Amino acid sequence: MVSEVLHWLAVRPGGVYVDATLGYGGHGEAVLRASSPDGVLLGMDRDGEAISYSRGRLKTFGDRFRCRQGSYTDLPDFLASEGVNNVNGLLADFGLSSAQLDQPGRGFSFRHDAPLDMRFDQSAGVSAREYLSTADEEELARVLFEYGEVRGSRRIARAIVEARQRGAMNTTADLLRAVERVLKPPRKGMGVHPATLVFQAIRIAVNGELDAVRALLARLPEPLGPGGRAVFLTFHSLEDRMVKQRLRELSGRVPRDPWSSGEQAAPSMNELTRKPVGASAGEVRNNPRARSAWLRAAERLSPVEN
Ligand SMILES: C[S@@+](CC[C@H](N)C(=O)[O-])C[C@H]1O[C@@H](n2cnc3c(N)ncnc32)[C@H](O)[C@@H]1O
Incomplete structure (x- = not known):
């Protein structure tokens, strides 16, 4: 959704x-x-390989591009280290990239047999194998249900626990087998394989993805300057x-809580997309994964409008 992102970010020369x-x-x-010719881009990603790749790819832009490996929850620290107080636009494209999904060794996909890793940052935290070997059955069932809306979440959680008791929960193929013990795979070309949602749910848990999204949204309208835009792809x-609710709150579009005695905060942002924007038909034709992408955007109000 490159052209949509550029449009909603209102990218212009000289912007940060x-x-x-x-x-x-x-x-x-x-x-x-x-x-161009003088706009600046500051990039962050938890994935060290992605950062190295982007460093090479964007080298030709010289000093206009700076990046750091790390979570966007550390964005204030990154901006301070770059001497930047506020920016004209913030983009967050949540989830994992197709490149990560397609990398055989990362363990994100059941299409390649690999150790169960699934971490965005392979130098820190707990891998999916470690997570699946310690999480209790109740928690596993909850994660599958809440993060993947997985049918048969309790039975799959049970199958995972049984497999790990046999020492057989180390690879993507092991996890796929546990899923297929409970749910039959669809016939070729007929619908989504149930393991897709199971892998998604476990990846979200392993990376604490929703907590990170919540933390980034909680900081808004920082780090935007007046008129600065935030664009989210989910x-x-x-x-x-989560994005919808937070943008509504910041735009003052949440009904006042009649039981609250506190003052309602004045709106600090204007939600620009009342409905989420989807990918164009052409993009979906070229990249079917874009079908489930939604974009929302908001603009920081200037102090007089606040
Ligand atoms: C959908 S991809 C972004 C693709 C990117 N927009 C592009 O054009 O290539 C999401 C990226 O977010 C990264 N990521 C996930 N959680 C993160 C976090 N808390 N902080 C920083 N990056 C994160 C992933 O490693 C992944 O590279």
């Missing part, structure tokens, strides 16, 4: 932009081109709901 989920630099490169209804 943050790509909080730089990935392999696709959106980043488009922002740098559209803000692939998951839970993330989309």
